[in-house]
Amino acid sequence: MLKRVNRVALIGAGFVGSSYAFALLNQGITEELVLIDVNKSKAEGDAMDLNHGLPFAPSRTKIWYGDYSDCKYADLVVITAGANQKPGETRLDLVEKNSRIFKGIIEEIMASGFDGIFLVATNPVDILTYAVWKYSGLPKERVIGSGTLLDTARFRFLLGEYFDVDTRNVHAYIIGEHGDTELPVWSHADIAGTSLTEWTKNKASFKQEDLDTIFLNVRDAAYHIIERKGATYYGIAMGLVRLTKAILENENSVLTVSAYLDGQYGHKDIFIGIPAIVNRNGIKKVVELDLSEEEKLKFSHSADILKKSMDLIFNK
Ligand code: NAD
Numbered sequence: 001m002l003k004r005v006n007r008v009a010l011i012g013a014g015f016v017g018s019s020y021a022f023a024l025l026n027q028g029i030t031e032e033l034v035l036i037d038v039n040k041s042k043a044e045g046d047a048m049d050l051n052h053g054l055p056f057a058p059s060r061t062k063i064w065y066g067d068y069s070d071c072k073y074a075d076l077v078v079i080t081a082g083a084n085q086k087p088g089e090t091r092l093d094l095v096e097k098n099s100r101i102f103k104g105i106i107e108e109i110m111a112s113g114f115d116g117i118f119l120v121a122t123n124p125v126d127i128l129t130y131a132v133w134k135y136s137g138l139p140k141e142r143v144i145g146s147g148t149l150l151d152t153a154r155f156r157f158l159l160g161e162y163f164d165v166d167t168r169n170v171h172a173y174i175i176g177e178h179g180d181t182e183l184p185v186w187s188h189a190d191i192a193g194t195s196l197t198e199w200t201k202n203k204a205s206f207k208q209e210d211l212d213t214i215f216l217n218v219r220d221a222a223y224h225i226i227e228r229k230g231a232t233y234y235g236i237a238m239g240l241v242r243l244t245k246a247i248l249e250n251e252n253s254v255l256t257v258s259a260y261l262d263g264q265y266g267h268k269d270i271f272i273g274i275p276a277i278v279n280r281n282g283i284k285k286v287v288e289l290d291l292s293e294e295e296k297l298k299f300s301h302s303a304d305i306l307k308k309s310m311d312l313i314f315n316k
Contacts, residue, residue, distance in 0.1 A: 003033035006248050007242040009066075009074040009114075011105055012081025013037040013046045016121060019237035020080060021063070025050055026275050028059035029245050034066040034074070037081065050238045069106040075116045076247060077109055078240060079132070083123040084231055085222065091123040091179045091299075091311050098122055099131050099313050106135035117247055117282045119257075121146040121240055124212055125178045126306050127313065129258045134314060141282040144247075145258025148174040148273030149239040151182055152256040154218045162214060163199065172196075173289070174218060175273050176302030182273065183298040184215045188289050243278065250280035259283045270310065 010017050017037070024030060033050075037043035047065040054061070064070075071077055082098040102122070118136065120129045120143070129145030136143065151174035160167030172189035176182040189196045200206040217224070224231040246253040255278050258271045264286045265274065267302045274290060275287040291299060 007032035007070075007074045007076075007194075008072045008244060008248075009034045009036060009077045009109075011036050011041045011077060011079045011109070012122070013039070014080065014230045015233040016084075016240075017078075017080040017238055018046050019233040020078065020121075020240045021046060021050055023237050023241045024244065025053060025057055025061055025063065027087065027241055027245070028057060028061065029241065029248060030061060030076075033061055033063045034070040035063070036066055036068065036070070040065070041167040063276075069112050071109045071112040073278070074114060076119055077114060077116060078119045078121070078244070079128075080103065080121045080240075081105060082128075083224060085123065087226055087230075091125070091222075092127075092305075094123050095127055095233050095309055095313060098124070098128055100147060102128055102131050102289060103135055106132055110136055117142045117144065119144050119146070119240065119243060119247070121236060123178070124309070126258045126273065127309050130310055133260065133271065139282075140260035140262075141284075142280060143260070144243070144278070145177070145271055145273075146236060146239060146243065147258030147271075148176065148178050148182055148256045149243065150236045151218055151221075151273070153235060153239055154221050155184060155214070155261070158214045158217060159189070159191075160208060163191060163203075173275055175256065175275070175289075176299055177306050178258065178273055180219065181298075181302035181305050182219060183295060183302065184212070184218070185289060185291065185295060187292040187295060246278045247280060247282070252277050252279045252284060254287060257283070259286055261286065261303075264288050265291075265299060265303075267300070270303055270307055272303055272306060 013035045035043040044065040050063045082101050125145045133143040155168045156167045159170045173185045259276045261267045277284040
């Protein structure tokens with residue numbers, strides 16, 4: 001009998017998708033990777049190009065350009081297809097365009113017999129993750145959005161730079177909408193187990209305004225990058241690979257993803273960025289942080305903004 005191997009199906013081989021494929025190949029995380037895109041020649045060209053890198057890869061990955069029938073045996077379908085933000089456009093502006101594209105894509109994937117986990121990165125990611133859950137009929141645990149994964153990474157990077165500490169030793173979360181209403185959870189930010197309040201006590205040059213600026217630079221990072229190079233893709237691609245690894249290797253890792261809330265944080269029937277434990281079954285558990293009163297208010301505001309958009313699209 002043939003041994004089952006991990007298969008990832010990537011829908012959308014644009015900037016984000018092809019960067020993800022490249023990073024995935026370089027980390028040797030999956031045995032099979034199928035690329036699917038409405039622009040067939042782009043996906044085909046990427047498959048050829050990536051295959052030529054195999055002699056330099058850490059392990060063998062079978063990569064090919066395919067179609068939706070290849071999703072049947074996929075463990076994970078990663079969606080990065082759709083329109084991206086144009087300069088001046090918010091992520092929420094993309095909602096109608098991309099939810100229309102998504103309906104068709106999800107119908108085709110489900111028609112293949114797919115029964116794995118969805119990972120969504122297309123914007124507005126929280127709303128489109130909800131759309132994937134609705135259109136697919138899969139259990140909520142098996143539909144994951146990239147949520148504030150990238151925002152949290154940007155936050156940890158900037159805090160690490162500011163405090164001159166390795167970003168991997170900085171623990172701090174951005175939660176809420178992956179977009180303009182997201183918020184930093186200052187009340188649970190720490191460096192090596194020491195709260196930021198404690199850490200900053202003896203830092204003569206420390207100014208509270210610096211932290212406010214750091215958050216603004218996190219929140220507006222996509223705008224700053226899009227102004228300069230038209231799109232953002234390396235950071236999110238590496239974040240998606242991190243999530244892929246957590247799923248396929250059953251890591252039980254805590255990552256800030258867009259997950260379904262069923263009463264946690266006082267909200268229901270919404271996908272939104274929060275820390276969650278991720279493993280081979282998808283979302284194992286939403287981690288409920290004990291937010292400060294101010295954080296609770298900001299989180300509710302963010303959830304309300306998302307709900308308004310979801311209601312419009314799904315006629316709730
Ligand atoms: P892109 O335009 O480079 O790529 C999109 C790809 O989707 C294209 O190759 C296009 O042919 C394909 N596509 C369009 N319609 C399709 C369909 N019906 N079926 C299959 N493929 C289809 O865009 P990009 O820069 O790669 O961005 C992709 C998405 O990722 C955007 O929505 C962007 O906003 C989002 N994004 C998310 C994050 C995040 O943190 N979640 C970060 C960066 C970008």
